[in-house]
Amino acid sequence: MVSLVVVAVFLLQGPLFQPPQAEAFKILPTDDSLTHQQITEAAFLRKMVEVCRNVATVRGKDFALPINSKLTVTTVQKACSNSYSSSLKLSTFNLAIIQTSLSNAAVDLKVFSTAHHFDDEDFINGRDLITQGVAAVKVSIKNGNYLSARSILGAVCHTLQDFYSHSNWVELGSTAPFNSLIKPELPLNNLASSNTKTCKSCVGEDCSDNILPEVLQQKMLTSGYFHLLIPDKPAGKCSHGSALDRTSSTEPTGGINKDDISSDHGFLHQQAAEMAIKATMELLENIRLATGDQDFLRLMGLSQTSVLAFVIDTTGSLSNYIADAKRVSMSIIDSRRGTSEEPSEYILVQFNDQDFGLLIRTGDADKFKEQINSLSASDSVNPGMCLSGLLLTLTRAPPSSDIFVFTDASAKDTELKSSAEAMIESTKSKVTFLLTNSTSTRSRQNVSLSRSLSQSEIQLYRDLAHVSGGQTIDVTNTTLSQATAVITDLITADLVTVLQAARNPPKAENFSFLLDPTLSNVTVYITGDSPVFTLYSPTGVSQSGSVADGPLGSILTVGNLKRVKLNSANHAGEWKISINSTSSYNLRVTGQSSVDVLFYFVKIVEGGHGDSWGQSFTRPFIGRNATFYVSVTGGDSFTVTDVLLVEASGSDVVSGTIKAVGATDFLVNIDRIPEWAFVVQLKGLLNDSSLVNRFQRQSPTQHKGSRITVMAQSQNITKPGVPLSLNFTVATNTTSGNYTIRARNDQGFSVSFPRFLILETGGSAQGSVTLTAPSNTESGTDVTLTIEAEAPGSTDLNYVTLQLTVSTANAIFSGCYSLSVCLSFFCFIVCHFVCF
Known part of the structure; x- marks a missing residue:
């Protein structure tokens, strides 16, 4: 809850300058102050205890876990599992909290948006952001897009929490949250008018009595004015306050924020933080009542949300191939039917030598089996558009999906290998190839139609499987049952x-x-x-x-x-x-x-009041330092002794410097990103009462750096039927020539972009992507847009990922922001960094 305005000043170093493409929030809270992350986590944990206690009561079970400040992810997950008579997921619960917190932090990059922080008495627009955001969360949940729902939810929570620190709600003696902020049907009453004076100057550094008595007596609602660059504010108005708030030096001086205990109204910090926790819980309850317990559990990461996807080659000879693919697919589906590991959705994409798609997505296993049974193979023996079908699946399936690709031939579209690797890296989905290219799978009369694979063609599939942490398996009639057993292992829970x-x-x-x-x-x-x-x-x-x-x-x-x-x-x-x-x-x-490790590359932003960090949505730059965030799940305390970048296809290692930022969370600094592809390996100690044991985990997904930077215009809303143009810049310090540009989105919306940009060595070029959502798109629908730039000869590739929301309103409420204000020879990256 530490309010911090950070101005990080970077020297503009030619075309390779890249402003932080990350959300930022303070690494550690100061003294006993609470951060947005701690407030959000506390609300999540308390709300889940409430929900699970209610479920236990209905089922006649005991539930003894009290709501207090000592709740942990582990204790709540265990208690909730007992309530539901099933093992609710620990790792995904922790992941849901992290994803929401990262999106929460992103809002602080909206430095000049008064509505996002309830600055400048902007209560109406601030309330609109919250109510429209909640509506978008519900739409995302309805569509099964839980990751996007958490992204929007985190942004909404930030604005809601800021109200209690930046307004005078607590000073008015309020004992409960302001319900009108999450209920658009309720009025916003007794707001201070634009010409109403609200504050007097602080006495030296003492601001305990700077709100005017008549404001308090009449219960008028006001908030502090804030500006980073100019000192102007309306006469008699309160300021936000802080060393970097220029308005706080203008009469009336001082401020009223309660962002940390050292703030102008820091004596009310704990009250404001507790009020923000309660308000966040009320927001979560609003969503739970609208969506139901099962979908709410999925939003919170405690219930199964896995997706099982099949990409099947229908460009086959008149052989047993398609029958093999059907039998294996059916076996995979049936092995999970009726179990706690049954997928929540299934996806089917078929491809041949001429086309790929249509993507079929359903939660009904029987209907899905009917779709698979309806597949038929052609007589063609030409290579198929395998990677196109895989890319479509990676784009449209949720992150961390299990994807199985069936083919008996080489890929026609091998030029998409780098794009497929990038999408696997970005989505962390696991891809397994099932190859039925042996003549033993075909009848004798059809051997001439066989499409046998060369070693180099098989190696392409093996490379992609390895990048994702999947497998490449030869499937024949005689090994079908054994292959199914291996596949079942690959999609096991935990x-x-x-x-x-x-x-x-x-x-x-x-x-x-x-x-x-x-x-x-x-x-x-x-x-x-x-x-x-x-x-x-x-x-x-x-x-x-x-x-x-x-x-x-x-x-x-x-x-x-x-x-x-x-x-x-x-x-x-x-x-x-x-x-x-x-x-x-x-x-x-x-x-x-239950002990697993989550890895996120992050950007560090240094500022006058300390460092801040946030998730990065692009590949790190080769040869430069980088930082990533590590969270260990499955316990309340861990000791991490080693974090390494290990060469994916060799034995080279780069060690990281570890900094604990919590009992289970760590930041790891890498002095240089290597040339080679790598996996992240972690070693440490399990701390369980008197038992201490060494453990090791590794990221299943392979990563790599790049010497290309891709920067995109900050924009996170689009209107139905209205083309949205987004500018982007590609820069490099190595290869000159024609850089291939690709753009794709996970909703299948129309998108246009330049196919190439010409770059000189050490130069940059600009382009524009135009995205158009159909006019009948439901307001609140989210879309993930990925822009790629690939060097000549496919020698290097980088990408940037943007989250957008389709909305009929004017408010902007979703997750990833980047703001740069260039002045003279310096570029100021301005982060209105309010930890609370």
Whole structure:
């Protein structure tokens, strides 16, 4: 709740200057003050305790967890799981809080918007932002877009919370939140008029009595005026206050904000913070009543929201291929029917050698199976538009979806490989390829129509699967049941990655990995044409890859994949595996655990009152330093000892410097982003009473840096039927030539953009993307727009992702902002950084 106005001054260094593309908020609260993040988390936890207590009461169960300041994500999740008689998800609950908090912080970049912060007595527009935002949240939930709903919710919460710090609501003696802010049908009464004087000057630094007595007596509502650059304000009006509020030096001097305990009205900070928590809880209750408990649980991340997607090649020969694809698809669907892991939605995209799509999305498993059964293969043996179909799925499916691609041929559109990698990286969805290219899958009379794959063509699929943390599996009639078993493993709940590595070209190597007591169903996957391996336990027991059932586990072979299921005996400690192969291979170690790690690259903004940080929506710049945020789930306290960037296809490592910003949250600084693609690996200690054990986790998704910067105009609203033009800039310090531009959105809206921009070495170029939502688009619909720039020869690629909302209103309320004000030779990145 620390109010902070940050002016970060950067020297403009030619075309490569890039203002922070991130939301920002203070890393640590000062003294006993509360930040927006802490207020939001407290409201989430308290509201979930209320909901779960009500459910327990209805079901005749005890619920003893009290509402207090000691609630944690872990304790609330466990208590709620008991209420619902099922295991509600811990990692996604934590993720929902983080996503909402990041969006909350983004609003502070709206430095000159009085409505977003209830500055300058802008109560009507501020209330409109909240009510229109709540309506958009409900639309997003209705459409199953929970990530977007959290993004909008976080922005709305910020504005709502700012009201209690920036207005005089608390000074008026109010004991409950101002309901009119979330209920548009209620009037906004007793607002101070534009010519009503509201404050007198503070006495020195004492502002405890600067609101005029008649304002308090008449219960008139006012808020402080704020401006970063000029001191002007209407005569007799209160100021926000702070060293960087220029209006606070104009009569009447001082301010009334309660952003932290050192603010002008900091003596009321705790009251304002508690009021903001209660108001946020009321907002959440409004959404819960409108959407129902099940959808509300999904919004909060406590209930299943997974999506299972199939991308199927229908450009097949007259063979058993399409029948194989159908059988495997049905097996995957049926393996989850009626279980707690049943997907909330299914997606189907088909492609052939001429076209791709239409995307089919449904929550009805039986209807989805009917769609799959209706597929038929053509007689063509030409390569299909596989990557186009995959890109459509990645764009339209929610983040972290499980995507299965069925094909028996090479990709016709290999030029889209970099784009597919970027979308996988951005969405963190897992892609598994099921290849049915063997002649054993086809009848003898149709062998001439077979579309067998070369090693280089297979390697493209393996590369994409590895980037996502997925697999590439050969599927035949004889291995169908085994392949289905492996696929079932891949979509198991609470799946975490312990280790993932690839070697291309191949090399003999010894790998080590840590297993901890929280892990169950530990599985080792080795994918390659000729891998020879030996597994070693912490006690020195070994098992060769040629032994199907041994002392350490059972080995299943499916085409080019070997799956080692470790025995359920105590396996904690350091394991080793030695692998030798004459061809490229992948190694992956997974298990089920409540202990998982969330990674977000962030930007750091330095300011006069401390550092702030926020999520980055683009690739980091190669050779420069970078910071990422790490949150460990599954407990209330962890010690992180090592965070590394590990080469995805090699053994190079870049170490990070770790700074704890909470019991389970950490910021990690990297001195330089490497040239090579990498995964993030974390090692630490599990702290559980007297039990301390080492653990290891790794990001399943592969990342990479770039020497291209892509900057987009700040805009986050579009109107139905009205074209919206967004300017963007591409800059580079390396390759000159024609840069390929691509733009796509997750709603399938019409979009136009230049196909190429010409750049000189060390230069930049500008373009414009025009997005048009259909005139019948429902107000509140959200859309994610991604703009890509790819260097000549596909040697490098970067992107920027923007969140927009379709609205018939004029208010702007969704998530990601970037504001730059250029003056002379300096560029001032202005962040009205109010932690509360």
